[in-house]
Amino acid sequence: MTTTAPTGTAEAALARWGFSEWIAQTRRTGEFIDTPELDGVNDAVISVDGRPVVNFSGIGILGWQHDPDVRRVFAAAAAEYGLVVGGSRLVQGLSRPHLELEKLVAEITGQEKALTFATGLLANLGFVHAMKARFSFADEPGVNNSDMVLVLDWDSHWSMWKAADGFKYGRNLFAFEHNDVAALRTLLAELGDRRVVVGFETVYSSDGSMAPVGEILDACEEFGAVSFVDDANGFMAYGNGGHRFAAEYEALRRATFRMVSFGKAVGLSGGAVVGPADAIDAFRFLSGTSIFTTNIQPPTAQAITHVLERMRRDPSVMERYLDRIDRLRERLIAVGCAINSTPTFVTSIAVGSNETAVRVRRDFLERGYLVPMFVYPAVRRNEAVIRLLVNNRLSDEQLDGFVDTLAELRTIHGF
Numbered sequence: 001m002t003t004t005a006p007t008g009t010a011e012a013a014l015a016r017w018g019f020s021e022w023i024a025q026t027r028r029t030g031e032f033i034d035t036p037e038l039d040g041v042n043d044a045v046i047s048v049d050g051r052p053v054v055n056f057s058g059i060g061i062l063g064w065q066h067d068p069d070v071r072r073v074f075a076a077a078a079a080e081y082g083l084v085v086g087g088s089r090l091v092q093g094l095s096r097p098h099l100e101l102e103k104l105v106a107e108i109t110g111q112e113k114a115l116t117f118a119t120g121l122l123a124n125l126g127f128v129h130a131m132k133a134r135f136s137f138a139d140e141p142g143v144n145n146s147d148m149v150l151v152l153d154w155d156s157h158w159s160m161w162k163a164a165d166g167f168k169y170g171r172n173l174f175a176f177e178h179n180d181v182a183a184l185r186t187l188l189a190e191l192g193d194r195r196v197v198v199g200f201e202t203v204y205s206s207d208g209s210m211a212p213v214g215e216i217l218d219a220c221e222e223f224g225a226v227s228f229v230d231d232a233n234g235f236m237a238y239g240n241g242g243h244r245f246a247a248e249y250e251a252l253r254r255a256t257f258r259m260v261s262f263g264k265a266v267g268l269s270g271g272a273v274v275g276p277a278d279a280i281d282a283f284r285f286l287s288g289t290s291i292f293t294t295n296i297q298p299p300t301a302q303a304i305t306h307v308l309e310r311m312r313r314d315p316s317v318m319e320r321y322l323d324r325i326d327r328l329r330e331r332l333i334a335v336g337c338a339i340n341s342t343p344t345f346v347t348s349i350a351v352g353s354n355e356t357a358v359r360v361r362r363d364f365l366e367r368g369y370l371v372p373m374f375v376y377p378a379v380r381r382n383e384a385v386i387r388l389l390v391n392n393r394l395s396d397e398q399l400d401g402f403v404d405t406l407a408e409l410r411t412i413h414g415f
């Protein structure tokens, strides 16, 4: 490691971390992406560094965040409840918008109680922390679950693996091959009567696959394991009366716990864990990410409730969106793209090596498209994908333009 900073300085101390060398190297290879400066509202077309580009990188798929009524609800709640929660829920209570939202999310998911968090990521971290907690207020027995075992699908979101940082793989942390129920069963049989939590997702962010929800929950029930389903992506996209993945979402009601994010179908931000009432009450203390940080902003909480109520009243908005995604998938296959086989709204287009990914992203941008390129660590090394959560506010012409550009870049870069 080289550093030019004089020894005995704070600069020299930090130089030992190697950030400068690493950043210089990733700038050279093109893997470093400078944060574009966005002007105006983040929408289907955004202005990047003063130039309009068609935005395929957003995650708020239905565009509720732009809906005039949603914005009105947000503004009215901001006036009534203020902009921020202003402190921890435990010491000062919670605004009505949060309490209403928690009641509604519990009702929608068919669970007893919900606990909201500032983001879905914090919900995941908090859940694992709470399930492994050892705590008592004084000398009373309290809870001691420090011997719990966490079993994850290998492709679980970064937040679940991060939550498991304090675990030791092979001792109290195990993983099964992605969506492989037989492998999970073998593992659960080996774990015998240890106290196990099985964590998996419904719709996986990276490959767009749908878990065999019912079969995994069957295995959990049979082996006496607690189940935790990260439904960040699928919440309100499926299971709201639509025909797609209806069996999986019916089975999901049997999960012990379910986590949801309000960032995808709802288009806002925040997350929640739902489950049995006493456990959820315990999580208020034990998760850490509820007690030691703030919650969703009150106007956002109110806007989420408004969106959820509208989605429940009229599931056809989501159905029409999913029909559009089916048509997009057909077009992508027609131009020869390798895409994920499960037809969820998450569309992953295989690109290959990191170098190709860098070039394809750059060429798309030159042609006026901002595309989300997933490279390691979001996916395995050299298995880069364009991971689309298409914004419903994109026009058919914009989707066609994207597919045509993709076809052109495939021939140039050979992916």
Ligand SMILES: Cc1ncc(COP(=O)(O)O)c(C=O)c1O
Residues within 6 Å of the ligand: 119, 120, 121, 122, 124, 157, 159, 201, 204, 205, 230, 232, 233, 261, 262, 263, 269, 270, 271
């Ligand atoms: C599977 C999964 N879990 C958790 C999260 C985190 O949710 P949030 O964006 O609400 O923090 C995401 C977000 O992308 C996700 O895809």
